[in-house]
Amino acid sequence: MDFTFSDDQLAFHDSVKGFLTNEVTPEAIRDLWQRDGGRSDELWGQLAELGLTAMTVPEQYGGLGLDALDFVLLAQECGYAALPEPLVETVMVAVPLLAGLADEHRQLQEHWLSRVASGEARLAVGHPSNPLVADAHIADLLLLCHGDEIHAVPAQQVQLRASESVDPSRRLFAVDWTPSDATRVAGGESGRRLQAEALDHGALACAAQQLGLANRMIDIAVDYSFERKQFGSAVGSFQAVKHLMANVAVKAEFSRAVLYRAAFAAARGQANAAIAASHAKIVATEAALLAARNGIQVHGAMGYTWEVDLHIFMKRAWALDGAWGTRGFHKARVGDFVFADGAPLGAGATFEAR
Amino acid sequence: MKISFSAEDERFRDEVAGWLADNLRGEFESLRFRGGPGDEHSFPEERKTWERRLAEGGWTGVGWPGAVGGRGLSINQQVIFHEEYARAGGPGRMGHIGEGLAGPTLIAFGSEAQKARFLPGILAGTEYWCQGYSEPGAGSDLANVKTRAERVDGRWRINGQKVWTSLAHESDWCFVIARTEPGSVGHRGLSFLLVPMDQPGIQVRPIEQITGTCEFNEVFFDDAVTDADNIVGAPGDGWKIAMALLGFERGVSTLGQQMQFQNELDQVIAIARDNGQAQDPVMRQRIADAWIGLRIMRYNSLRMLSGPQDGSLSKAAMIYKLYWASWHRDLGKLAMDVLGPEAEILEGAPYDLTRLQSLYLFTRSDTIYGGTNEIQRNIIAERALEMPREPRLG
Known part of the structure; x- marks a missing residue:
């Protein structure tokens, strides 16, 4: 039983954290908000240079062949930075979906995955759990669900209609396209399985970012509680203010192990990966939402201004709450698991792989 | 991993x-x-x-x-x-107070003679221990201990009162935090003494709880005595040792507690299946929430135990008491809600509670003993989040 990360995993985490701290600042994010499309090719190129877009691409296609467990700490940092670029969804959802297609699609995989790894091409995923497709406008290839089928559709064959998100960093699109035999890459049993896996991976990707967002909002609010003085003292010295943040710290700190356990289950393809992902999405989202609520409370009226950075992170947390299955959906899955006949519940069943 | x-x-x-x-x-x-x-x-x-x-x-x-x-x-x-x-x-x-608290404290801070004297009795299940910390004026403010001990004729003579002492009436020994430096205040001047319970100077009075049963006690020290050797560490080390002991409470012993919780939750789930509450979507969600919370504790305990290289581990340890206490309190309420109107009906007279009713009432104390939720939040905010400290008096 070992819940720790390897030295390699931790070292890579440190270097990526350093990069994000320097490059993806709140000022840089606000700058992206002003740009057409809201994305930066230069930033994507830097992420690719760091090897990040290649992380989960199989080695045979020029990738690093790593898994969710290797990426989960980095996904957390992407959340902490509120990185607008769709790196987490690419690495944790889109690439595994494309790589999971049957062998007959090797050519397609090779063509696209090698380009994703090098940063030359980008993917987007349209899944029934999300009404719109995020970052479809910068995708070269879209993986779109249709019934229980999956289609790989080049960007030239789709029409996009943009929708504004409450989170100005998000770019969402309705996609008009026509399914055909030429675009279909999975169907039937394998299509359903790949769609289900994509949902679990998406939930895990959200969970990791939510935990990072929660920690960022805690840091921002705690810093502010030192700066702001009332009644002659830093407001953070008042118990009523402390307890707001302590409640967030409890939720955030304790979602950590749940997230890592879910990443482990996903990486090993364990049968309980779906429940573990639901569990992680629920608790990490609750941590982030409470961090948002209490964070704004600690800021007083300043937290309600566009000028203070807090809302960059709050809005991301609110947006991700509804992505890849709402909390209601995931909690119902846990409920079904708990009440299933023969559910492995009792003392001692915690780590059974079933 | x-x-x-x-x-x-x-x-x-x-x-x-x-x-x-x-x-x-x-x-x-x-x-x-x-x-x-x-x-x-x-x-x-x-x-x-x-x-x-x-x-x-x-x-x-x-x-x-x-x-x-x-x-x-x-x-x-x-x-x-x-x-x-x-x-x-x-x-x-x-034997959990001896095995989980007294023993580890002696192993860490006791003399060789003390280890030889006390550890075998704990291991053999022949000597039982209770914990003399809280006093009427020293609850959350534990450093306000007033019980005093003085050296007289080669022994410690102890006067004062402890309260909320679990299983004192079943115990052979008590570890007592007492003020050994006259006139000292706060955490200075305290010592950690080992005191035999069976003596004329000690009176144990049970406290009847809202369950109608008695697990906690008041313990009165009226010229109680213990041998001069029965001090752990030096005079004045009491606070340091008392705090270290609280750390032992957060170790592997928490896993045993969680397994108890799991059994209780399983019982609630079984009742919900039997009486149809499992079909109620709101109840289903609440039970799912309870399961989620228990798994959170479990993963975190195992993560805490699996290595200190991650700096946030101590943070998790600070958080644990608040988390489990709140979870267990909510489980007690959930058990009653799953039972519905039946929850009110006792097993029999006089005041014979069902197991789940006991659980419900007992768990009202979880968020209080061992540091209230409010004290825990202060600790988390000041030590884990490093928020500004409150101005301290004195």
């Missing part, structure tokens, strides 16, 4: 399960699933006999080092022991 047990560990699991199946039967059958939270007053003599059976099997002090007579199990095997013990319905441990 490797979230599973080795083949050797799984063999050990079979050994534990086999021993429990062979021994937790016959005269001990009636103790299964008894003596846990809210039920600690039940069957004290029988549970002490069970402790001695455990000792014979080598199942006391499983996490203590071999050099002091413990079993020296790895963390993983301790986890497995607690899992199997709970799965088999092993009774609440009468």
Whole structure:
């Protein structure tokens, strides 16, 4: 039983954290908000240079062949930075979906995955759990669900209609396209399985970012509680203010192990990966939402201004709450698991792989 | 990261399960699933006999080092022991204060003579311990201890009062925080004394709880005495040792507690299936929430135990009390809600509570004893988040 990360995993985490701290600042994010499309090719190129877009691409296609467990700490940092670029969804959802297609699609995989790894091409995923497709406008290839089928559709064959998100960093699109035999890459049993896996991976990707967002909002609010003085003292010295943040710290700190356990289950393809992902999405989202609520409370009226950075992170947390299955959906899955006949519940069943 | 047990560990699991199946039967059958939270007053003599059976099997002090007579199990095997013990319905441990608190404190801070004198009795299940910390004026403000001890004729003479002392009436020894430096205030001038309970200077008075039962006590020290040697560390070290002891409470022993919780939750789930509440979507969600919370505790305990290289581990340890206490309180309420109107009806007269009613009432104390939720939040905010400290008086 070992819940720790390897030295390699931790070292890579440190270097990526350093990069994000320097490059993806709140000022840089606000700058992206002003740009057409809201994305930066230069930033994507830097992420690719760091090897990040290649992380989960199989080695045979020029990738690093790593898994969710290797990426989960980095996904957390992407959340902490509120990185607008769709790196987490690419690495944790889109690439595994494309790589999971049957062998007959090797050519397609090779063509696209090698380009994703090098940063030359980008993917987007349209899944029934999300009404719109995020970052479809910068995708070269879209993986779109249709019934229980999956289609790989080049960007030239789709029409996009943009929708504004409450989170100005998000770019969402309705996609008009026509399914055909030429675009279909999975169907039937394998299509359903790949769609289900994509949902679990998406939930895990959200969970990791939510935990990072929660920690960022805690840091921002705690810093502010030192700066702001009332009644002659830093407001953070008042118990009523402390307890707001302590409640967030409890939720955030304790979602950590749940997230890592879910990443482990996903990486090993364990049968309980779906429940573990639901569990992680629920608790990490609750941590982030409470961090948002209490964070704004600690800021007083300043937290309600566009000028203070807090809302960059709050809005991301609110947006991700509804992505890849709402909390209601995931909690119902846990409920079904708990009440299933023969559910492995009792003392001692915690780590059974079933 | 490797979230599973080795083949050797799984063999050990079979050994534990086999021993429990062979021994937790016959005269001990009636103790299964008894003596846990809210039920600690039940069957004290029988549970002490069970402790001695455990000792014979080598199942006391499983996490203590071999050099002091413990079993020296790895963390993983301790986890497995607690899992199997709970799965088999092993009774609440009468010896847990000795094994989990007094013993580790002596192992860390005691003299060789003290270890030789006290550890064997704890391991053998022949000597039981209670904890003399809280006083009427020293609850959350533990450093405000007024009980005093002075050296007279080569012994410590102790006067004062302790309160909320669990199982004092069943204990042979008490570890007492007392003021040994006259006129000192706060955490200075305190000492950690080991005091025999069976003496004319000590009077134990049970406190009747809202359950109608008595697990806590008041303990009055009226010229009570203990040998000069029965001080752990030097005079004045009491606060340091008392704080270290609280750290032991957050170790592997928490896993045993979680297994108890799991049994309680399983019982609630079984009732919900039986009486149809499992079909109610709101109740289903609340039960799912309870399951989620329990898994959170479990993963975090195992993560806390699996290595100190991550700086946030101590943060998790600080958070644990607040988390489990709130979770358990909510479980008590959930149990009552799953029962519906039936929840009100007692087993019989006089004030004979069902197990779940006991659980519900007892869990009202979880968020208070051992540091209230409010104190825990202060600790988390000031130590884990490093928020500005409150101005302290004095």
